[in-house]
Amino acid sequence: MSQSYPPPPQQGGNPYGQQPPQGGNPYGQQPPQGGFPQQGQPGQQPGGFGGGYPPPAPLPPARNNAGLGILVGVLAMIVAALAYGGLIKVTEHEIGWAALGVGALVGVAVGKVGGSNPILPIIAIPLALLGVYCGQIFGIALTIADLPGAPDVLTILTDHFDLVQEAWKENVGGMDILFFGLAGVEGFVIAKRVAA
Template sequence: MSQPWQQQPQSQPQQPGNPFAQQQPGAYPPPPAPVRRGNVGLAVVLGIVAALVAAGIYAGVLYATFDEDKGEVTQIGYLAVGVGALIGFALGKFGGNNVALQILGAVLGVVAVVLGELYGYALIMAEYFPGAPAATEIFFDNFSRLFDGWKEDLDAISYLFFALAAAAGFSVAKKSGS
């Protein structure tokens, strides 16, 4: 007969795929990593609000940079990036990592820059053209004429700004949603 001090400890056989097989009795497994889930509906609403706010800021900057002597607007590329980034941040922060929200960030970035340019031109026309109605009246009541004039004024830099706003909206939504 063997003595108790001579007995070999018996170990439990390790089961494949069970990381807790060697765990002490009574110990609990670590809690799972928190899963980040966003509220897509809230993110879409906040993304649209951010797009409208950013478009208003963009219009105000266009109006402020208008040179009456030259009849030109100074366009600022970082402003288009900021518009897209603001929208993308709202979408990603509240909606999580969602590819649809990233695409929406790109689309809303372009829409916000276009609306900002249109309303900025309406502000300029209301201020500097004699007999012109108020900017809101130009924007809402004469939108088709405003849009046609804006289309004629488009150049390569405008398309670059659309691309910058779209890229910023997409990438910031992706990074802030992770």
């Protein structure tokens, strides 16, 4: 029983016995009325011509970037020091819990932006301490600038910094040292917690 391959042609010249669909498309698919399928038509996949790749997933936020974390930590330290100095001027005395706020703000900035790099919580400690110190210095300069006949704050900080430093040394006490330490601990703990 030998049969020739391909099978003998049937009606219409199609050796496989199927008639091509009307319209001359040998693949059996007809484009929708009006031409090629457009993006967003019902029943079509994304990508334009009835198929394609889905859009890429969004990139995760930049994490574990120690340099950027330190930079943002320095900026947060400056902002916190200015706010702390302003609070000292308004209340006319230092508020210990505000020093904790300086440490917390530095810790959040370093941890959130820098990510889980293990050096960042350690960097947050001196940044928090420096923020508290600068805030106290700025608060003293603001207070001195309010005195009659005193120069402006910028002049006090640049030309008379030694006087501001002396005033700070005379006013620093045991509670100040305690809140310095707590601000450093706060910066370390917060930076570690928000980076995890």
